[in-house]
Structure formats: C-alpha cells, structure tokens
Amino acid sequence: MRKRIPIIDLFAGPGGLGEGFSSLTDSTGERIFQILMSVEMESSAHSTLRLRSFFRKIYDIDGKIPQEYLDYMANPTPMQLSKLKDAFPEQWAEADHEAVQAKLVEKDDTLVREALHRLKNYTGPKIIIGGPPCQAYSLVGRSRRAHDPTLQKDVKQTLYKCYLQFLKAIRPEIFVMENVKGILSAQLHNEGVLGMIRADIKEAGYTIHSLVVADPQKPSDYVVKAERYGIPQARHRVILLGIRDDFDVNSTQLKLHPEKTVHDALSDLPPLRSDFSRRGKEGNPSWGEYVLKAAQLLSRQYPGSDLADRLSEVTISDLPAFTSEDHVQKSRNTTILTNWYRGRLSAINSNILTNHAARSHMAKDLDRYLFCSAFAQVHGRPAKLRDFPAYLLPAHKNVADSTDLKSVEFSDRFRVQLYDHPSTTVTSHISKDGHYFIHPDFRQCRSLTVREAARLQTFPDDYFFEGNRTSQYQQVGNAVPPLLANQIAKVVAACFNIPAKNYFDQQNI
Numbered sequence: 001m002r003k004r005i006p007i008i009d010l011f012a013g014p015g016g017l018g019e020g021f022s023s024l025t026d027s028t029g030e031r032i033f034q035i036l037m038s039v040e041m042e043s044s045a046h047s048t049l050r051l052r053s054f055f056r057k058i059y060d061i062d063g064k065i066p067q068e069y070l071d072y073m074a075n076p077t078p079m080q081l082s083k084l085k086d087a088f089p090e091q092w093a094e095a096d097h098e099a100v101q102a103k104l105v106e107k108d109d110t111l112v113r114e115a116l117h118r119l120k121n122y123t124g125p126k127i128i129i130g131g132p133p134c135q136a137y138s139l140v141g142r143s144r145r146a147h148d149p150t151l152q153k154d155v156k157q158t159l160y161k162c163y164l165q166f167l168k169a170i171r172p173e174i175f176v177m178e179n180v181k182g183i184l185s186a187q188l189h190n191e192g193v194l195g196m197i198r199a200d201i202k203e204a205g206y207t208i209h210s211l212v213v214a215d216p217q218k219p220s221d222y223v224v225k226a227e228r229y230g231i232p233q234a235r236h237r238v239i240l241l242g243i244r245d246d247f248d249v250n251s252t253q254l255k256l257h258p259e260k261t262v263h264d265a266l267s268d269l270p271p272l273r274s275d276f277s278r279r280g281k282e283g284n285p286s287w288g289e290y291v292l293k294a295a296q297l298l299s300r301q302y303p304g305s306d307l308a309d310r311l312s313e314v315t316i317s318d319l320p321a322f323t324s325e326d327h328v329q330k331s332r333n334t335t336i337l338t339n340w341y342r343g344r345l346s347a348i349n350s351n352i353l354t355n356h357a358a359r360s361h362m363a364k365d366l367d368r369y370l371f372c373s374a375f376a377q378v379h380g381r382p383a384k385l386r387d388f389p390a391y392l393l394p395a396h397k398n399v400a401d402s403t404d405l406k407s408v409e410f411s412d413r414f415r416v417q418l419y420d421h422p423s424t425t426v427t428s429h430i431s432k433d434g435h436y437f438i439h440p441d442f443r444q445c446r447s448l449t450v451r452e453a454a455r456l457q458t459f460p461d462d463y464f465f466e467g468n469r470t471s472q473y474q475q476v477g478n479a480v481p482p483l484l485a486n487q488i489a490k491v492v493a494a495c496f497n498i499p500a501k502n503y504f505d506q507q508n509i
Helices: 016-022 043-062 067-074 078-087 089-098 110-118 139-144 160-170 193-203 262-266 287-301 306-312 338-347 363-379 450-456 469-478 482-495
Strands: 005-010 033-040 099-101 127-130 174-180 206-209 223-225 236-244 275-278 360-362
Touching: 005 016, 005 160, 016 033, 016 043, 016 127, 016 482, 033 043, 033 089, 033 110, 043 089, 043 099, 043 469, 067 078, 078 089, 089 099, 110 160, 127 160, 160 174, 160 193, 174 482, 193 206, 193 236, 236 482, 262 450, 275 287, 275 363, 287 306, 287 363, 306 363, 360 363, 450 469
Parallel strands: 005 033, 005 127, 033 099, 127 174, 275 360
Antiparallel strands: 174 236, 206 236, 223 236
C-alpha cells in the first residue's frame, strides 16, 4: 500500500479544501492524501474541522458510517458527542491532535515548528494547502472601507506571509493557495498585493502555475470559475498552484465538466416554509394566510400577466407545512451530484438530513421574496429594484432619493437563485441576511438554509456543521467547494505521477 502524502492545511475553515484532497483515491480505491495538521482559529469552524477529521477516521475502520455518528447528527448534544467519542476514543484523540485551533501570526514560528515536528518521519513528498482570510481583499469589502485609514494596516492583508513561513521551512513540492478575485487589484502601500505574493513566492524557490491555462500571461489567468468544473455555483476565485523549482511537472490544468445548476443541487431536498421574525400592522394571520394574501396583492399589480396567473393558482395546500426537516424522501429525481451528496448515507439506507431549517423573515421581506422568486420563474432572470412594484421598494435613503433605480448601488440586493443556472457566489454574507440568496420556489418564500448553501458549495450531506446557525452560514460561505478541491487534488496527484480518480471520473461522464 502506498503511503499517503501528508498535507498541512492552513486557514482551514471548516475543511472544504482538505475534504476534496482527502476524498481523492487512486486506481485501487486507496486515498492518496492524508491531512497531517490543519489549523483554524475560529472555534465553531475548528469544531467542524475536527469532527470531519474524526468522521474520516471512523469511516475508514469498516468503510461505512457508524451508527454512533448518525445518532450525533440526529441529536447533536454534548451527551451524544460524549457517547460518540467514547465509542471511538483512539480516533477522537487522533482527530483532536490533527485539527489545531490556533491563530497564525506573522513572525511567530510556533506552528511552523509543530508542523516540522509532525513531518519528521516523512521522507517523501509533502503538500501545503489553504487560503489566507480574504475579507481584506474582497472587492465589496474594500469598497465599503474605501475611506477607512485602518485598511492598509489590516493584518489580513499580509497573512499570506504566515503561509510563506511554512513554505520556506517545510519546502513542500507543491502548494495550493486560494483567495478572492479582489486580490488581483488589491493594493498595499501603493503596491499590488498579487505582485507582492508572486515575488515572495519566487524568492522562496517556487513557480506559480495556473489551473486553467497552460501559459498564464495575465493575473486573470489564475482565476478558477467553479461553474466550468461541474460546481453548481458561479464562484470565481484566484487559486495559485505553486511548484518547487526543482520539481518537474507537465500539465496542471483542470478538466472542464458540463455545467450543473441549482436544480441539480437542491431538487431532492424537502421543501420548507419560512416564518415571521417581525410582523407589520397587517394583523395576526398565519404564515400561509399571509403569503396567500401577499400573492393576491401582487396579482392585482399585474392584471392579465403570466405573473398574475402563476400567483393566482396557489392555494394553502400548495404551501409547505414545516420550517425544518431532518430527513430526505427517497426520490427518482437523481442528478450527477446525488451520489456525491448522499452516497455514504445511501449505502447504509439512511435518509437523515441536517442543517436544513428555514430562517424567519420580516413580514415585508416575505412579500419581496415572493415577488422575486415568482418574477424569476416567469421571466427567467432575477428582478432588479426597477422591476419592483413601488410598495415593495426598500425604505433606504439611496432608493428614495434616486430618480433612476438603475443607478442605485446593489440594485439587485434582493436576488433569487435561478433553478436552471448555477447559483451566484455563496459568501459569508449569507449569515447576515438572506436577501441575496432567495430560494427559487416562490411557494417556500424564504432564503436558503445552511444545508442548501452547503449543497451549492458541494459539501456532502454527512458533513455536519457545528456552532450556531450564523456560524454555520459563515463557515459554508468562506469554504472552498470540496468537489472543486477534489479535482484540484487530481491535478496535484498527477504532478507526482499518481493515477487518480476524482468524483466525476468515477461517474463515467
């Protein structure tokens, strides 16, 4: 049996990048990579990271999910976690050692020395993966802080230097570094951040390769557009593949895959209704009564239209009954992604589902969500503010003062996801409100659940997110899609001349 290649995973979040690498197998079905050490600062994300490491270790025992893990997913209490840990104490200790909760700090080499200590018995190839926190480089974040004098002092702008410390000390053959597109234009002390990173990496003895073009000529050649590789999300991220200068490789490009859609990702999940977080002065109707009344009001705004016809057909029995569901129904409606999401659970005939609970919304936002999703179903595109009936326009000063709603910043601030397209980028902002992540089915009248967001990010359904719901959304939004990472891992394996099968290879597409 080939010894697994060790990975150091930095700024790991809930573990999306590591999950993709860990799920790659060779031609005999053996896993190629092994996370040796993962580092994450935030406590809930670290708990998720540790639990996933634990999952992999207990799954490897018999090649199936143990009942104790299912019991914890169904009832994630401290008592149930204790039972799970007691059932597999050795694997829990290993996972607790593997997943390190710590803050990476520039010029502090404590964790570098720990990584070197763990690698002392490894004489073969090594890999470093991870993505320094991206908020400081985000285009939206920078626009909001355009006049903030502290932006240039934000330590998140230079956290890549922590990553660099590991490169210089460990000297892995290959590294993978992920970040937002904003890094292409970000400036630090009037110098381009990407240029600084490339210069530092070159000085460390590495050449940056592109995963999308053979001969990159411009910064945008390092942008990976996830929807081109079978991910049901239009997520565009800079992903740098660094190869040590004394290590020869050939092609480093990802293989294109047919586009996957929101429908492909979500169609088998049970429908949910939302609820009220705050009511207006409309009395005290039930949620269903309120939505029907809102649909009737909208219909009157567009007499004789397809939109009115669509809304007028809805009855109370068409609306979902529950705000959360903990099981999926067996369905013939399978897609190419089904086995990725449900494969290990289906193998043991489990229909358990976690993290699938709808948020509550303000009453007026229910009207807006209803309009946006119905409008998109009729017109095949998301509604802009200029498409809204006047009574649904948000009471924001820039909207009230505008004579042309086309020029209002974030005029698509209420954005429905389209069934027949990849979703827009799932970001950590989904933790604040659901306005940009409205479910495409107007009968559900809500934003996406954590599980739906996780599906768009291609996390398997047996991937359990720890922490409160806000933290779960943040973890999902900040992660690298595991199914994309699975394909990147195949590129890395090929650099070591290891034949590998990623998920799509195994589906014979």
